[in-house]
Amino acid sequence: MATDQPTRRATIHDVARLAQASTAAVSRVLRDAYGVSDDMAARVKAAMKELDYRPHASARGMRGKTYTIGIVHPDLRNTFFPDIFAAVAEVILPTSRQMLMATSEWTSAEDVLAAMHDRRIEGMIVVSPHISENKLVEAARVAPLVLTHRHSYSTAYDTIVSDDDSGAEMVVRHLAELGHRRIVHLGPMAGRQSKQLSFVSARRANAYRRAMEAAGLGKYAEVADSPHYSVEDGFRAGHAVLTRSQRPTAIFAGTDNVAFGVIQAAFELGIELPRQLSLVGYDNTGTGSLGPLSLTSVDQNPHEIGTLAARMLLSRMDGRQEAERISIPPRLVVRRTTAEPFE
Structure with a gap:
């Protein structure tokens, strides 16, 4: 009834x-x-x-557990990061935990980390933060922390990175083997970060310079400033170098987003890719692989980075004390935006 x-x-x-x-x-x-x-x-x-x-x-x-882990990242508009977050979710969510995400794009990473701690998260995955080493160590004392996309050898937390040196060297080798000499690299704050080798932008810029020297092209090496890894700054930086009297025959963009800006600048200037300009991105985002773009790019394997970062965090939360550092080898995916130089 x-x-x-x-x-x-x-x-x-x-x-x-x-x-x-x-x-x-x-x-x-x-x-x-x-x-x-x-x-x-x-x-x-x-x-x-x-x-x-x-x-x-x-x-x-x-016992103070909130069954929540935090993820802090620097850029909501970068299409590279969601692949990392999806991989983290595949590991974290089956443990009956939730993920709390925050961006440090419009506020300091230090403030975001403090806000995470105020919410009593169990642990954090922090992606490419612009914050001092001391502040990261302090944060790791409050809750377990895994750092990605910043090169660190701290014993206070775990680190997982892509081998940015190898990735930049592969780009230069590829372009040099095609016959390019005037190869310009676009990256953020190139001069100011030249000594801060923990930042991926500085690692890629320095590896680019070394690879240019190794290829006998040292006199052509140039890092042009694209202040942020954004499409807008890629357009501005690309437009600047492509309107010179002697423009480069190839551009190595610091990210795919920067490369998309260069593509827009080249289109507006009537420069044909790859016949008149070769272009290589970094991240191998899904957008870059689509249709007419078909961007040559460096793949960092974000799914593996996210999976390993989540497993490292769970291991730390279970009591592991020894710090771990993992470097993931990248690979160059050659598509339609690179060819022999047209001169």
Whole structure:
């Protein structure tokens, strides 16, 4: 017989009875605590699913846990980062944790990290922050931290990077083998960051210069300033170098976004790619691989970076003390924007 009374919400005691476990054991499974057997975890999770049990956030937050990890990144408009975040989600979400994302694009990374700590996150993945080493160490003392896309050898936190030196060298080799000599690199704050080798822009710029020297092209080496890794700055920087009396025959853009700006500048100036200008990006974003663009670019394997960053963070949260540092080898994906120089 139908009833108008609401169905009673399942409790932790109901889960314990169905799983043939104590409420303490169920609580340990909810908190993902150390020492829970696989069999116990499986029984409790099966009972939770059968009863449609949803623990209160306050119950899951016992012992200070919020079951939330933070992700801090510098640029909402860079299409490279979502591939990293998706890979992080594939690892983090099955652990019944949530992801809290914030950008340091319009505020300081230091303020964003402080805001994350105010929300009692369990750990953080921080992408390419513009913040001092001391502040990163302080943040890692509050909650486990994994740093990506910034070269660091700190023992206070884990680091995962793409081998930016190798990536830049591959670009120069490819263009030099095609016969290019006047190869210009577009990157942000090239001069001011020349000594800050933890930043990827400085690593790529210095590796570019070394590769130009190794190819016997040192006298042609030039890093033109594209203040940010954006389409707009790529357009401005590209337009500036392409309107010179002796323009480059090839451009190595610091990111795909910068390369997209160069493509726009070249189009407006009536310069045909790759017949009159070869162009290489960095990131191998999905947009760059599409249709008429078909951009030659360096692939950093963002999915692997995100997957490993998430696993490293979970390992730290489980108590690992030793710092880990991983460098992922990139690969050059050659498409339709590079060819022999037209002179």
